[in-house]
Amino acid sequence: MTDNPEKDAARATRPVLLLGAGRRAHEVGLVLATLSGLDAEGERRNEPLLALGLADLEELFAQRPAEGWLILESGRVPAEDIGFVRRFLERHAGWRLLVVADDPAELRAKALLALSRAQVLPWPPDLEQLRALTTSTQLAPAAPRVAQPAPAAPAPGPTSPEPAAREERSAPRRVVRRANGPAGAAVDVSVLVEELLASAALHSRGNPRFHFQSGEAVLLQRERGLLAEGLGGLVDLARTCAGDDGLVRAAIDPAGELVRIGLDFPLAGLSEKDLPGLFERPFAGENDAALAEVVASARQGVALLREAGGRVELASPEPGRVHCEVRLPIQPPVGARAGRAAGKPEDPFA
Numbered sequence: 564m565t566d567n568p569e570k571d572a573a574r575a576t577r578p579v580l581l582l583g584a585g586r587r588a589h590e591v592g593l594v595l596a597t598l599s600g601l602d603a604e605g606e607r608r609n610e611p612l613l614a615l616g617l618a619d620l621e622e623l624f625a626q627r628p629a630e631g632w633l634i635l636e637s638g639r640v641p642a643e644d645i646g647f648v649r650r651f652l653e654r655h656a657g658w659r660l661l662v663v664a665d666d667p668a669e670l671r672a673k674a675l676l677a678l679s680r681a682q683v684l685p686w687p688p689d690l691e692q693l694r695a696l697t698t699s700t701q702l703a704p705a706a707p708r709v710a711q712p713a714p715a716a717p718a719p720g721p722t723s724p725e726p727a728a729r730e731e732r733s734a735p736r737r738v739v740r741r742a743n744g745p746a747g748a749a750v751d752v753s754v755l756v757e758e759l760l761a762s763a764a765l766h767s768r769g770n771p772r773f774h775f776q777s778g779e780a781v782l783l784q785r786e787r788g789l790l791a792e793g794l795g796g797l798v799d800l801a802r803t804c805a806g807d808d809g810l811v812r813a814a815i816d817p818a819g820e821l822v823r824i825g826l827d828f829p830l831a832g833l834s835e836k837d838l839p840g841l842f843e844r845p846f847a848g849e850n851d852a853a854l855a856e857v858v859a860s861a862r863q864g865v866a867l868l869r870e871a872g873g874r875v876e877l878a879s880p881e882p883g884r885v886h887c888e889v890r891l892p893i894q895p896p897v898g899a900r901a902g903r904a905a906g907k908p909e910d911p912f913a
């Protein structure tokens with residue numbers, strides 16, 4: 564505080580720059596702060612914007628001015644924290660998101676750019692791009708979000724939700740994933756699970772948390788789309804059971820000839836007696852038709868995982884929680900669709 568209360572009050576209401584983790588986010592923020600203090604002649608005659616670092620994205624929900632820029636380096640935003648960013652922007656209409664990204668098509672960058680009032684800043688940035696963000700009103704008008712076109716037919720790479728879909732997040736639904744890789748390509752299961760969790764965070768309501776633990780790349784010779792649909796059904800079930808504020812934990816453990824993929828989430832509307840045969844018979848879902856629909860989708864996903872040679876087990880190792888473990892052999896079983904294009908029949912003469 565200074566000896567000038569009016570100046571202090573004006574400063575408290577001025578826009579600020581919030582800088583996420585990473586050298587690039589900090590460099591962009593500090594350059595923007597410096598440029599905001601320059602007048603049209605390049606002289607330091609204006610009061611620069613205040614740049615503040617964020618140690619953790621949960622700090623977004625501290626008291627903030629009505630306007631500002633949130634600057635994030637897409638590669639440094641954990642998938643489980645994208646939900647924090649979405650809710651912050653939904654609650655603070657005067658804030659904008661600047662996504663510093665090497666590749667705007669990368670999944671986490673796409674998930675961030677799908678949020679309201681987000682725009683991309685490719686790396687390395689152009690000085691004129693940065694100067695354009697600091698106008699005489701100290702904040703550029705909300706820039707049009709980089710369009711994420713939805714392909715009419717399945718295309719390589721995971722799809723990003725359409726803008727209109729953000730209004731439908733409260734309704735339980737399966738997220739359609741089309742992520743087939745080239746024939747014979749290996750799938751990094753760690754990357755795939757991280758992508759699925761990022762999508763789940765984006766489609767969650769409330770404030771659920773998604774924690775992912777994986778120490779290394781785990782490659783499987785499988786059709787990527789088959790794994791994405793199979794695991795995606797289980798991730799959607801975990802997301803639904805987590806509700807508004809639950810915790811979903813995911814971990815990958817390579818174990819010799821197998822890879823174990825674990826999901827731990829709240830029991831919610833399920834019961835312990837439901838778990839042993841949950842994917843073997845219809846789930847009644849008394850008074851919860853939405854949960855029954857998600858369980859049915861998860862059952863379809865489990866069928867795909869079994870087709871890929873996997874086993875899926877459910878247990879309740881602690882009260883109120885479910886542990887789902889998927890066991891997939893490193894090598895695909897004979898006859899499994901490992902790397903073949905979806906819908907393409909086998910060559911009987913191969």
